[in-house]
Amino acid sequence: MAVNQSNFTAGIDVGGTKTFVCIADSQGTPVLKKKFPTLKGTDPDVFFGWLFTEMHGMLSKEGLQTEELSGIGMGFPGVILNETGILTNAPAFSWPATDIRPIIRKYYDGPVYLDNDVNMAARGEHWKGAAQGKRHVLMITIGTGIGSALIMNGDLYEGADGASGEIGNWVLEASYPSHISRKAGEEFGPFENVTSGTSIGVFARKYFCFGERVSSIMDMAGGRVDRIEPLHVLKAASEGDQSALWIMESPLNHMAMGIANAVSLLNPQLVVLGGGVAGSSSFYVNEVRRRASKLTPLPLHIEQAELGNEAGAFGAIAAVRAKMSSDLDSRGSHSR
Amino acid sequence: MAVNQSNFTAGIDVGGTKTFVCIADSQGTPVLKKKFPTLKGTDPDVFFGWLFTEMHGMLSKEGLQTEELSGIGMGFPGVILNETGILTNAPAFSWPATDIRPIIRKYYDGPVYLDNDVNMAARGEHWKGAAQGKRHVLMITIGTGIGSALIMNGDLYEGADGASGEIGNWVLEASYPSHISRKAGEEFGPFENVTSGTSIGVFARKYFCFGERVSSIMDMAGGRVDRIEPLHVLKAASEGDQSALWIMESPLNHMAMGIANAVSLLNPQLVVLGGGVAGSSSFYVNEVRRRASKLTPLPLHIEQAELGNEAGAFGAIAAVRAKMSSDLDSRGSHSR
Incomplete structure (x- = not known):
């Protein structure tokens, strides 16, 4: 080379x-x-x-x-x-x-x-964003689906099969939920089905199917239920719209429970929330933080991601730079 | 020195x-x-x-x-x-x-x-027991209370404040469970309140308070509800006693959900179950494995701990030996 x-x-x-x-x-x-x-x-x-x-x-x-x-x-x-x-x-x-x-x-x-x-x-967030200088970080992206990644002891933790962070599959039901576990071929897992941007849109469209309601969501969607987008719900909720707040209850509570449980298990220094839903306004992150703090006795630090949709490309630079530097180290020590 | x-x-x-x-x-x-x-x-x-x-x-x-x-x-x-x-x-x-x-x-x-x-x-289990040679391990002890520990990348992972593994605080309720989150001064967390040996005993004593039932649990307890022990329930359940199986449903389902969620997040090579409840018979571990396998699409390996109540002392030996060896390494490199 x-x-x-x-x-x-x-x-x-x-x-x-x-x-x-x-x-x-x-x-x-x-x-x-x-x-x-x-x-x-x-x-x-x-x-x-x-x-x-x-x-x-x-x-x-x-x-x-x-x-x-x-x-x-x-x-x-x-x-x-x-x-x-x-x-x-x-x-x-x-x-x-x-x-x-x-x-x-x-x-x-x-x-x-x-x-x-x-x-x-x-x-990317660890290198130049919200998680700079942190050794133990849980990052969750809430967009079309739900993704997550772990940094532990300052390094990305990928799990035994490179499959860590598959939290879309989380199951948070008190009764035994065999009926909601992920079926083969289903794109989304149970947690994703309640918390993702996609599910927020589905909840909202169902909500407004039940009849006329006064809500800024319907204004943003041009009066058409089939044009309601997740970000309409988030924007309306951040402005105090009652329908939007009602729709967001379950996604917010489930996300708070999931994060609190992960914090009780991992005691990370920081939880970073990224993706379009988390980035829509400070409302989402503030509400998740408020609710999750009641559900774990451990220190809880939740911050919004800082790099937006540049985080992935920045992280890719960080990854290949780290690889080049470790390759150099191992060549160095071999030649000693 | x-x-x-x-x-x-x-x-x-x-x-x-x-x-x-x-x-x-x-x-x-x-x-x-x-x-x-x-x-x-x-x-x-x-x-x-x-x-x-x-x-x-x-x-x-x-x-x-x-x-x-x-x-x-x-x-x-x-x-x-x-x-x-x-x-x-x-x-x-x-x-x-x-x-x-x-x-x-x-x-x-x-x-x-x-x-x-x-x-x-x-x-201890990592050094000489069920988790030998594994790099990513979740250990859960189910006894009087619930404890857990993580081995990641071959080393104990302690979290940002040394508080990782506090899974007794897990919250697994679909409705927003502010009423069951851990209160200040309470010894047990919500997950512990459903899954620990202590809670199994409480469930059983409540169960038999509702009247006469034919069950080997009552025989083992000498006919006295106040003398029912968690291990009576586990023994009876392993022998197919219907009352015992009914009592164990919720503790088993919750433990399975918790483990499945941790596996979806961490993708460990192995989950080791220790403590008196897990060690009581193969019934407990087999049932948790069967139920958890339906709740995560990731590879799931659950084994019973092998060292019983010697694991802690063995692990203490492993810990101080590792410390001595790393102190030696760092002294060695300083003197070079």
């Missing part, structure tokens, strides 16, 4: 809708950022051809070449372990299990670090 | 009822074991005077002296961090917050490692 001197690294957050590319200089400072609508409906070869062409265009405007990058980190909306590089369970693409690294190798042969998007976002 | 050549270490598990002392040779093989009824109702000075006198008697029979021990590990039934050495929340002793190390120093000036009993038991 050619050693190059530029020390620019790329972080790429591949999302179901948008793909965000960020280039950082040798100090890790982001110097170029660009967001592309994700190319969908193609096979992996075409997708990565597209991605590297876009990045090439972005770099060449600054007189840089892809091969000058000293490393690339990439986060994906699916299950992937850096060790294997096999992407599975990525509903945004309808690819079969895909071995990513050989495809990337057609365009770039330097160090590559691959992980799922939530782990990358947690790395 | 005098360097000594014996390389014997002591592991002491201070329990509310029994105190177990184990001496291991230089290979870590236990060579002496003794269990004493714990001296209660005294102040810390008298307690440790008693403890070291008992250990002196035990050692001198073999021609050994306390000062010849190359290290002592001690587990306590309360909250304690090795870094501070302050024991708090130990209901078995009615001591105020107690700085343990200066008292031990009156009798022994070698390396000492202090931790709570559940962490020590997890270390």
Whole structure:
């Protein structure tokens, strides 16, 4: 592998809708950022051809070449372990299990670090966001679905099979809930079915199906129940709309219970809430914090994520920089 | 500190009822074991005077002296961090917050490692029991109360304030359970109130208060409701007694939910169940495993602890041996 001197690294957050590319200089400072609508409906070869062409265009405007990058980190909306590089369970693409690294190798042969998007976002918040300097962090993203990632002893903790953080599957029912456990093929788990942005939208549309109610949610949705979006509910709730507050009760209580239980188990220094629902206003995070604090005797610190949708790309830069530095260490000690 | 050549270490598990002392040779093989009824109702000075006198008697029979021990590990039934050495929340002793190390120093000036009993038991199971060779382990002890400990990346994980594993506080109710969250001064948390051995006994005594029922539980209790013990219920349940099975439904379901949720979050290689309830028969562990497996899509491995009430003393030996070895490493690297 050619050693190059530029020390620019790329972080790429591949999302179901948008793909965000960020280039950082040798100090890790982001110097170029660009967001592309994700190319969908193609096979992996075409997708990565597209991605590297876009990045090439972005770099060449600054007189840089892809091969000058000293490393690339990439986060994906699916299950992937850096060790294997096999992407599975990525509903945004309808690819079969895909071995990513050989495809990337057609365009770039330097160090590559691959992980799922939530782990990358947690790395980003740990590197430059809300979780800077914290050794033990639980990050939860509340958007279309629910994701989570753990930083323990200052490092990402991935679990025995790289499957840690699958909290969408949490079950929080007092009666034995065999009927709500996740069925094979179901996209969402029980906790996700109550707390995700998707479920907030479903609850709201059901709520307004039962008849006329005065609510700013209906105004935002243009009077049409089928056009109610989760963020309408969150905005209305933050302004004190009674219907919105009623709809948010169950999602907020379940999220508070889940977080309190995780805190009782893990005693983290910080819980970071990211994703569109948590980022909608301070209402959501404040309400979760207020409710969760009653449900665990342990110290509870909950903060909103700071990097928004840049966290994943920043985390991808942090991941590949950490990998390059540890590779350097191990080469160093071997040669001693 | 005098360097000594014996390389014997002591592991002491201070329990509310029994105190177990184990001496291991230089290979870590236990060579002496003794269990004493714990001296209660005294102040810390008298307690440790008693403890070291008992250990002196035990050692001198073999021609050994306390000062010849190359290290002592001690587990306590309360909250304690090795870094501070302050024991708090130990209901078995009615001591105020107690700085343990200066008292031990009156009798022994070698390396000492202090931790709570559940962490020590997890270390024991990791060193010589059910969790040997596993890097990511959740251990839960189900006895009078509920305790838990985490081994992550091969090491005990203690959390930001040394308070990880406080799962007795878990809240598993679908409706917002402000009324069942732990109140200040309450000994047990909500999860503990449903799953502990104590609660199994309470459920059973309530059950039989409602009138005559044919059950082997009543036979074991000599026909007296007030004499029903948790282990009567577990024994009867393992033999198919219908009343016992009915009583165990809620404790088993809640334990299964809690474990499934922890597995979805942490993806451990193994969950080890210890304590008197889990150790009563294979019925308990088998039932928890069967129920929990329906509640998480992640790989689920649940095993019974192997070391019984020796786990804590073994873990205390493992802890002080690990500390001695890491102290040696850091001294080694400083002198290079």
